Amino acid sequence: xxxxxxxxxxxxxxxxxxxxxxxxxxxxxxxxxxxxxxxxxxxxxxxxxxxxxxxxxxxxxxxxxxxxxxxxxxxxxxxxxxxxxxxxxxxxxxxxxxxxxxxxxxxxxxxxxxxxxxxxxxxxxxxxxxxxxxxxxxxxxxxxxxxxxxxxxxxxxxxxxxxxxxxxxxxxxxxxxxxxxxxxxxxxxxxxxxxxxxxxxxxxxxxxxxxxxxxxxxxxxxxxxxxxxxxxxxxxxxxxxxxxxxxxxxxxxxxxxxxxxxxxxxxxxxxxxxxxxxxxxxxxxxxxxxxxxxxxxxxxxxxxxxxxxxxxxxxxxxxxxxxxxxxxxxxxxxxxxxxxxxxxxxxxxxxxxxxxxxxxxxxxxxxxxxxxxxxxxxxxxxxxxx
Numbered sequence: 001x002x003x004x005x006x007x008x009x010x011x012x013x014x015x016x017x018x019x020x021x022x023x024x025x026x027x028x029x030x031x032x033x034x035x036x037x038x039x040x041x042x043x044x045x046x047x048x049x050x051x052x053x054x055x056x057x058x059x060x061x062x063x064x065x066x067x068x069x070x071x072x073x074x075x076x077x078x079x080x081x082x083x084x085x086x087x088x089x090x091x092x093x094x095x096x097x098x099x100x101x102x103x104x105x106x107x108x109x110x111x112x113x114x115x116x117x118x119x120x121x122x123x124x125x126x127x128x129x130x131x132x133x134x135x136x137x138x139x140x141x142x143x144x145x146x147x148x149x150x151x152x153x154x155x156x157x158x159x160x161x162x163x164x165x166x167x168x169x170x171x172x173x174x175x176x177x178x179x180x181x182x183x184x185x186x187x188x189x190x191x192x193x194x195x196x197x198x199x200x201x202x203x204x205x206x207x208x209x210x211x212x213x214x215x216x217x218x219x220x221x222x223x224x225x226x227x228x229x230x231x232x233x234x235x236x237x238x239x240x241x242x243x244x245x246x247x248x249x250x251x252x253x254x255x256x257x258x259x260x261x262x263x264x265x266x267x268x269x270x271x272x273x274x275x276x277x278x279x280x281x282x283x284x285x286x287x288x289x290x291x292x293x294x295x296x297x298x299x300x301x302x303x304x305x306x307x308x309x310x311x312x313x314x315x316x317x318x319x320x321x322x323x324x325x326x327x328x329x330x331x332x333x334x335x336x337x338x339x340x341x342x343x344x345x346x347x348x349x350x351x352x353x354x355x356x357x358x359x360x361x362x363x364x365x366x367x368x369x370x371x372x373x374x375x376x377x378x379x380x381x382x383x384x385x386x
Contacts, residue, residue: 001217001218001220001223001229001230001232001233002050002215002216002217002218002237003050003216003218003229003232003233003234004024004048004049004050004095004097004232004234004237005046005048005097005213005214005215006022006023006024006048006095006097007216007232008214008215008216009022009097009211009214011187011191011216012184012187012211012214015183015184015186015187015190016179016183017180017183017184017187017211018176018180018208018209018210018211019210019211019212019214020044020099020100020102020210020212021038021039021099021100022034022038022043022044022097022098022099022100023037023097023098024048024095024096024097024098025073025095025096025097025098026094026095026096027073027077028070028073028074028077031045031069031070031073031077031096031098032066032069032070032073034098035063035066035069035098036066038098038099038100039100040100041063041064041065041101042062042063042064042101043062043063043069043098043099043100043101044060044061044062044063044097044098044099044100044101045060045061045062045063045069045072045073045076045096045097045098046059046060046096046097046098046099047059047060047076047079047081047093047095047096048093048094048095048096048097049081049086049091049092049093049237050091050234050237050238051081051083051085051086051091052083052084052085052199052215053083053084053085053086054081054083056083056084057081057082057083057086058076058079058081059076059079059081059083059093061075061076062101069098073096073098076093076096077093077094077096078092078093078094079092079093080092080093081093091237092236094236102202102204102210102212103204103205103206104200104202104203104204104205104212105202105203105204105205106127106129106202106203107129107130107200107201107202107212108125108126108127108129108167108200108201108202108203109124109125109126109127109128109129109130109133109136109144109198109199109200109201110123110124110125110129110163110181110184110197110198110199110201111123111124111125111195111196111197111198111199112124112184112185112188112193112195112196113194113195113196113197114194114195114219115148118148119151120148120149120150120151121148121149121151121185121188121189122146122147122148122149123145123146123147123148123149123159123163123181123185124144124145124146125144125145125147125163125166125167126143126144126145126167127143127167127168128140128143129199129200129201129202130199130200133199145162145163145166145167147159147162147163149185151189154185155181155182155185157178160177160178160181160182161174161178163181164177164178164181169203169209170203170207172207173203173207173208173209176207176208176209177209180201180209180211184196184198191218191226191229192218192219192222192223192225192226193216193217193218193219194217194218194219195215195216195217196214196215196216196217197213197214197215197216198211198212198213198214198215199213199215200212200213239254241254241285241304241307241308242254244304244307245287245300245301245304248296248297248300248301249290249297250287250288250289250290250297250300250301250304251266251269251286251287251288251289251290252285252286252287252288252301252304253285253286254284254285254308255282255283255284255285255286256282256284256310257276257281257282257283257284257285257310258281258282258284258310258311258312258313258385259276259281259282259283259284259311259312259313259314259315259381259385260284260285260287260305260306260308260311260313260314260315261273261276261283261284261285261286261287261305261314261315261316261317262287262289262298262301262302262305262314262315262316262317262318263287263288263289263316263317263318264288264289264290264318264319264321264323264328265288265290265319266288268288268317268319269286269287269288270286271374272315272317272374273286275374275375275377275378276315276378276381276382278378279378279379279381279382280382280386281313281378281381281382281385281386284305284308284310284311285305285308285311287301287304287305289301289323289328290323296331296334297331298327298328298330298331298332298334298335299331299332299334299335299338300335301331301335302314302331302332302335302336302339303335303338303339306335306339306341306343311343312343312344312384312385313343313344313345313346313381313384313385314343314344314345314346315345315346315348315377315378315381316328316332316345316346316347316348316349317348317374317377318347318348318349318350318351318357319349319350319351320349320350320351320352320353320354320357321351321352324351324352324353324357325349325350325351325352325353325354325356325357325358326353326356326357326360327353328349328357329349329356329357329358329360329361330360332347332361332366333360333361333364333366336364336366341366341367344367344369344381344384344385345366345367345368345369346368346369346370346371346377346380346381346384347361347368347369347370347371347377348370348371348372348373348374348376348377358370369384
């Protein structure tokens, strides 16, 4: 689950991670009120969306007067901000962060994320922070520092110094940086984060270190332990179909293709998407109904996929185990009766009660195409969308 920058900085303050003074604003008038309480100019007017690259897209502007704050707030609020992370459709800006301007001596990069390959928390840092960090990673990866932290051992002092020396921080800033990184690691672990990114982390003219930006992503599977964090979820920033799917505990991710998928099991879903691509078509979604899905969940999965206007055909790929084929088939029939199916549907089912499941589908009189195996299913669905 992603949150906004202003929300992340509020959490940072609770863990004594230094951030600039500032507050969220939801109108032009409120932007002016926040700016007047910051004690002077310049102030920064920042668009709040769940995407990076806001500066390049025109969503971060510097204001040197109250008139300029209100003018920029009026310009940014309600705009469709397009960045390399939003795609060409962009995101509607409905919130702002008004923040005190800073005397920046150096822009740095700092992040923490889970490295599944080594089962560690990896700290990544670079002296080349700012808007072009992706280009640094691509062209000069040797300029990025990586320190792996064993979560059972925790963050050690020598690892903090390794990052600080790698950033070539002045000695006057090292103690402050040590406190920042130590507290940031505590925040990361305590809140089950999957990513924390500060870009830029700034070194000021007074040798202070501040998180000028804040990007936080929580592990959604751990949110049952953090009911307070669930309150930070912004449904306006999420795909409506993904929000709908989450109501029924369906693992759904909307994609750009034209073949809808209904699969039980994440690994099988990934393999299904691969074979669709290899057959010359493109998946429109990742949909894992889970191993123990009910017929009602299957019905809702089908309804959600059919609501996607990009979907020109649906591939059902089920391996019956805990989710028996007859239960799945009944869910498909119920969904078809309620929503109507006017696009091709290819079904491949194997496993528990497969013959009963196939009979349920056959007796329902639906316009379905059966596939003998996964390869056959991919070829038939590719032909259907062509």
